[in-house]
Amino acid sequence: MYKTILRNPGPTPVPKQVLQAMNYDMISHRGGEFKELFADTTNRIKPFFGTEQDVFIVTGSGTSALETAVVNTISPGDEVVVVTVGDFGNRFAAICEAYGAVVHRLEIEWGKACTEEELSEFLKQFNHIKAVVATYNETSTGVLNPVAQLANVVHTHSDALFIVDGVSCIGGVKAKMDEWGIDILVTGSQKALMLPPGLAFVSVSDRAWKVIEDNKAPAYYLDLLTYRKSYEKHMTPNTPAVSLIYGLQAVCGMIEEEGFDETVKRHEIMKKMTREAISALDLPLLTNDEDASPTVTAISEPADLEIEKLRGHLKKKYHIDFAGGQGKLKGKIMRFGHMGYCFPGDVLEAVSIIERGLKDFNHHFEYGAGVKAAQEVYLDYV
Amino acid sequence: MYKTILRNPGPTPVPKQVLQAMNYDMISHRGGEFKELFADTTNRIKPFFGTEQDVFIVTGSGTSALETAVVNTISPGDEVVVVTVGDFGNRFAAICEAYGAVVHRLEIEWGKACTEEELSEFLKQFNHIKAVVATYNETSTGVLNPVAQLANVVHTHSDALFIVDGVSCIGGVKAKMDEWGIDILVTGSQKALMLPPGLAFVSVSDRAWKVIEDNKAPAYYLDLLTYRKSYEKHMTPNTPAVSLIYGLQAVCGMIEEEGFDETVKRHEIMKKMTREAISALDLPLLTNDEDASPTVTAISEPADLEIEKLRGHLKKKYHIDFAGGQGKLKGKIMRFGHMGYCFPGDVLEAVSIIERGLKDFNHHFEYGAGVKAAQEVYLDYV
Structure with missing residues (x-):
């Protein structure tokens, strides 16, 4: 199970x-x-x-x-x-x-x-x-x-x-x-x-x-x-x-029921939570803050691990499904979707599992820093 | 309800x-x-x-x-x-x-x-x-x-x-x-x-x-x-x-699970049940036996009632949904679907409701004759 x-x-x-x-x-x-x-x-x-x-x-x-x-x-x-x-x-x-x-x-x-x-x-x-x-x-x-x-x-x-x-x-x-x-x-x-x-x-x-x-x-x-x-x-x-x-x-x-403006705001919050978390985990983001999407975040490959190996490991061991890259970014990025029926708690869950997976690769970061960074964004809004 | x-x-x-x-x-x-x-x-x-x-x-x-x-x-x-x-x-x-x-x-x-x-x-x-x-x-x-x-x-x-x-x-x-x-x-x-x-x-x-x-x-x-x-x-x-x-x-x-040959046979049975029932109700069939479809039966307009009125009445009063005609048969036929998740009992149910509706129009037929005719076909097979 x-x-x-x-x-x-x-x-x-x-x-x-x-x-x-x-x-x-x-x-x-x-x-x-x-x-x-x-x-x-x-x-x-x-x-x-x-x-x-x-x-x-x-x-x-x-x-x-x-x-x-x-x-x-x-x-x-x-x-x-x-x-x-x-x-x-x-x-x-x-x-x-x-x-x-x-x-x-x-x-x-x-x-x-x-x-x-x-x-x-x-x-x-x-x-x-x-x-x-x-x-x-x-x-x-x-x-x-x-x-x-x-x-x-x-x-x-x-x-x-x-x-x-x-x-x-x-x-x-x-x-x-x-x-x-x-x-x-x-x-x-x-x-x-x-x-x-x-x-x-x-x-x-x-x-x-x-x-x-x-x-x-x-x-x-x-x-x-x-x-x-x-x-x-x-x-x-x-x-x-x-x-x-x-x-x-x-x-x-x-x-x-949520109010469409609130729905839009929720996506903005999740975007910022995800981006702050990923940065706090010392993983590079593909895009800058201004160009970044409120629905999906692209994580680039850090120097110390292969991103496709991380993605495969997260899927196999922790049963979380992120997307890989497409076209000329195939094998080079991991995509984190945060849209639709997705809430700040879902972002925190996903970030915590990425952290757990990164530990298996001995990637250097402060354990818990991603969740903390995302939480701080969340606090600003609610 | x-x-x-x-x-x-x-x-x-x-x-x-x-x-x-x-x-x-x-x-x-x-x-x-x-x-x-x-x-x-x-x-x-x-x-x-x-x-x-x-x-x-x-x-x-x-x-x-x-x-x-x-x-x-x-x-x-x-x-x-x-x-x-x-x-x-x-x-x-x-x-x-x-x-x-x-x-x-x-x-x-x-x-x-x-x-x-x-x-x-x-x-x-x-x-x-x-x-x-x-x-x-x-x-x-x-x-x-x-x-x-x-x-x-x-x-x-x-x-x-x-x-x-x-x-x-x-x-x-x-x-x-x-x-x-x-x-x-x-x-x-x-x-x-x-x-x-x-x-x-x-x-x-x-x-x-x-x-x-x-x-x-x-x-x-x-x-x-x-x-x-x-x-x-x-x-x-x-x-x-x-x-x-x-x-x-x-x-x-x-x-x-049914066996595809049995599925095909079930559709053949339902076709014959439907056709025998409709004829027994003194309603005309659009097609002859040889050309008729095992999945849908077209009922033509009898002399004594408007088929679209019958169809509308069956839908409104008895909540059974038959299709009308398309193209140049619009308003002239009623189509009875008997395919997919449809079984002989469903045909009997639909026929019995058509009979009930026909009574409201004072159409001349022997009440129960449609169900009986369909039942007799069913008996031949099982």
Whole structure:
């Protein structure tokens, strides 16, 4: 017997209340009960996006959400700027390329966010950009891009749409889609929204609709025009993942009960707790404080131990599951997820287990220092 | 308080064992536990397809499964024959057209299956068909096409791939993909596989792989080459719907416990029970015995009452949920689903409630005759 602890940056732990809601009797996706459920949930998730626009629900993973944004707005030959600060930025670029876009990559060093100046300078080179695509929270590096500022740069320099991947943060961070000028904002269910994987969410601005209505690229399953038509009748064009939408209703209730501003604050606290703890354990952080994500923290390899060995040991001996690196950071970092159904006590638990594991490697640090540092952050807030 | 009864042709009732499995603690989709789960389930579902080939799991609805078959094999300008016997055949054709195929529709009267002769005659007109696409079980009409025979016709007349939509029957009917010569066979989770919606399954023959490897149409989320590459490592290219795959493992155990041949026989029994009962109630059946589906029965409108009124009344007063018609049969039929977690006793329950409802409309029939007729079929088998 052991207790497994999931501290991955997604899929994240699912609360019992959500599991219970997912256990409701199956219903027809064309009947009145479903329409009520759908209207209710699609309205209640709007604050997490900071939008008054409709939020569409696609049955699929986060990647299907990115693809939905691309295939509905980009035609072959269109020029697109992709701001990439890590592996998921590259994925977004790869999707654009798969559909024939001419992609201009603004590649930022992994572990850093894109600045307004960098985007502004980069955009000056191009005259006919259809869309600028960026990642809000880059899961592979634990970086939060300043999308409010980047949106401003995009709209100052061009008529391009600003399309944002919010997969690993929406529901756990502040998002003001309408106010900031994000044209399409997408996310997935299995991150800060604390559901199992299987739902993708796509919110669309009026500006984006004009492009979508004129777009010529082929789409069927991910065709937003069919989603909009069905949405008016509180339905989806294809059979939706009904049980996950019941779960979503429970999620909305839980976040509303905490108060979404408090949810955002909790993620900020956990970010600071985690970062102070990791530093106190004499482990290097990949990102600086300003660029760091509120939902996932990337821990770099210290001089005296192999980070993948530490990660494997923590998993095998202490049954705690952190993620490794992706892409060019594979084997070089360990990622500590602190989003969704995760609370300060969970951070303290995870930090204490990292400390215990580090002792097995004779890593030099003051035992208990990580927990103490995290506790001190916690004290400042509550 | 009331008990709701779901007798739709999907989503279908989900067994408690499956719900319980879906409640397991969330796990990382990149870790060892997931790889074991994935290898186990993808092997155990092969008998339901009648294949030794790999069965890929896509997070999406049944439509995403159809689209996966199309975008991986059909390039713009390719000629495709679509055998359409109802609304889902038309959907398959629409997907082919959305992706630029030249579609030749073999349209069969709704309520009838396509015969070998009809397909054979139709195919003689064309010389360069890339694929022939057909529906195994047409949900909108309750018709089962003779896909074994149709496969033989396709391979006799052409080098075309034979692509089959098995969404509303796989897991409840005999399927011998390899033996019959089906090149791609797809299904969804929410029908005879008695899971909530959210998983799509795609099995691919060696012949189809040759076409897929050469195909030029764009794809990313549904790109089977990426699924094949990940499958070798017992993973999916994108985040899978982990909880549904846990549920699938429970489904495999349940069908194995019954014995898949017995599962198929149970569906045959329920088909005959339903048909005999409906006839005994003096309600017309849309299809003849030979073409009728083992998973869903379409009841046509009798002369003395409006079928949509009956359906609405049964739902409102007796809390039993049948489906209405789709496409050109909208308002003209009522569909009785008997697949997945449905047993002869469930058929008797549903028939008894239809009888009760018919009495409210003063429909002329011998009260109890439907249940009796179904019972007599049941007696022949057990």
